Amino acid sequence: MMKLFGIFFKIGLFTLGGGYAMVPVIEEEIVEKNKWMSEDEFLDVLAMAQSLPGPLAVNTATFVGYRLKKSRGAVICCLGTVMPSFLIILIIASFLTGLYQNPLVIKFFMGIRPAVAGLILTAVFKLKKGIDASLFSIVMVLMAIACVGIMAWSPIIVILVAAFSGIYIYPHTKWRV
Amino acid sequence: MAIIIEIFWTFFKIGAFSFGGGYAMIPFIQREIVSVHQWLPKEEFIDVLAISQVTPGPIATNASTYVGYKIAGLLGAFAGTSGVIGAAFLLALFISGRFEKVKHLPQIKLMFKGLRPAVLGLIFSAGLTVGFATVTSYKELGIACFSFVSIVKFKMHPILTIAISGCMGLILF
Numbered sequence: 001m002m003k004l005f006g007i008f009f010k011i012g013l014f015t016l017g018g019g020y021a022m023v024p025v026i027e028e029e030i031v032e033k034n035k036w037m038s039e040d041e042f043l044d045v046l047a048m049a050q051s052l053p054g055p056l057a058v059n060t061a062t063f064v065g066y067r068l069k070k071s072r073g074a075v076i077c078c079l080g081t082v083m084p085s086f087l088i089i090l091i092i093a094s095f096l097t098g099l100y101q102n103p104l105v106i107k108f109f110m111g112i113r114p115a116v117a118g119l120i121l122t123a124v125f126k127l128k129k130g131i132d133a134s135l136f137s138i139v140m141v142l143m144a145i146a147c148v149g150i151m152a153w154s155p156i157i158v159i160l161v162a163a164f165s166g167i168y169i170y171p172h173t174k175w176r177v
Numbered sequence: 178m179a180i181i182i183e184i185f186w187t188f189f190k191i192g193a194f195s196f197g198g199g200y201a202m203i204p205f206i207q208r209e210i211v212s213v214h215q216w217l218p219k220e221e222f223i224d225v226l227a228i229s230q231v232t233p234g235p236i237a238t239n240a241s242t243y244v245g246y247k248i249a250g251l252l253g254a255f256a257g258t259s260g261v262i263g264a265a266f267l268l269a270l271f272i273s274g275r276f277e278k279v280k281h282l283p284q285i286k287l288m289f290k291g292l293r294p295a296v297l298g299l300i301f302s303a304g305l306t307v308g309f310a311t312v313t314s315y316k317e318l319g320i321a322c323f324s325f326v327s328i329v330k331f332k333m334h335p336i337l338t339i340a341i342s343g344c345m346g347l348i349l350f
Contacts, residue, residue: 013233044280048272051285054192054265055235062266066273074273078266085234086258089242090251092228097247104347111346112227112339113220114317117308118324119230119338120300123200125329127297137294144298148204149305152212155204156194158295166291167284 001076004068007034008061008080022057022081026064036068057081136173140165180249181256187214188241188260195237201296202237203303210240216248219310226307231336237261316349 007029011022023046031042045067049059058078065077099105131137140162147153187209195202203226210216217225222240229239238261245257272279279285312318320342327333327341 044276048276048280049269051289052265052268052272053195054262054268055195055237057235058238058262058265059269062269063273063276066270071270074266074270078262082234082238082258082262085232085239086242086254088232088234089228089239090246090254092232093243093246093254096224096228107346107350108343109220109224109227109346110350111320111342111344113223113311114308114321115324115339115342116223116226116230117304117311118321118326119328119335120200120203120226120304120307121325122328124297124301124304127293127300131293131297132290136290140291140294141298141301144295145302148208148299149302152208154208155299156190158299159194159196159292162291162295163288164291166288170287170290 005076005080008077012081013084184245185256185260188257189263192261193264196292200300204299206240
């Protein structure tokens with residue numbers, strides 16, 4: 001049990017950038033080093049983790065933990081994954097409040113803020129690959145931009161509409177390319 | 178105590194409706210934290226995004242810990258973090274026991290035919306919102322373009338891009 005916690009703590013600690021960066025690290029520990037799962041099993045777990053809402057690393061860790069040690073394993077793995085970032089952010093948050101008065105820190109963050117906009121837009125390009133070029137997809141993209149970007153509605157509406165459209169409208173569309 | 182419950186519930190909702198990982202959560206978190214609850218000013222929210230990029234762990238958990246701590250100290254940090262992973266954890270636990278049955282449901286594949294492009298639209302909106310909030314002169318525009326091009330064209334690591342952008346801030350402002 002302690003070993004399991006330790007491994008997921010390490011995974012949580014050393015994977016910068018979150019989510020997808022953690023997957024190869026989890027795979028190495030679970031499949032290759034400790035042989036707790038076969039490669040195929042791991043891929044199934046990963047596919048399911050991606051279909052659920054919430055942070056990918058949390059989903060994957062919970063699945064793997066349950067596979068190995070039922071509910072207790074799930075709790076241990078989930079906690080292990082989240083603990084490092086929780087502690088690190090706590091430390092940063094407690095220091096940053098004081099640092100915000102420092103003029104150099106202010107300038108540094110003034111440089112970082114516009115970079116974040118560029119960074120987010122790069123994710124759009126990465127995601128593009130997983131989407132088929134159809135009128136249906138274009139309608140979904142525009143729907144999301146119109147509702148959230150322009151009307152400032154809750155993204156929850158967009159998620160619900162998109163999920164239902166995928167199940168009930170997509171199979172009947174003939175606009176696929 | 179009411180604020181602790183509110184923090185937990187807000188992040189529980191964020192966790193429960195976030196598909197597509199990482200960046201897809203940004204519009205949710207931004208709306209709830211900056212617009213609805215006004216727990217953080219827009220600038221500080223963007224700083225939290227940047228911090229999340231250079232520290233380990235999912236963006237959503239980092240943001241929830243930070244915001245929770247800012248509003249209600251340690252207990253708030255705990256409420257935010259457990260909230261954001263709560264839905265994911267419970268759902269994963271629930272499905273774990275029924276894994277073989279759920280694995281091949283065709284509805285899940287179809288659902289993602291709709292979700293994926295919508296998530297792309299959400300992330301695009303988030304990028305534009307952050308852009309409009311931060312770009313006030315050609316200097317910021319230059320930094321935003323640098324960050325985009327360095328990652329897409331030159332495959333630079335996001336941490337390096339952020340570090341360089343911070344240094345550009347020291348020089349330019």
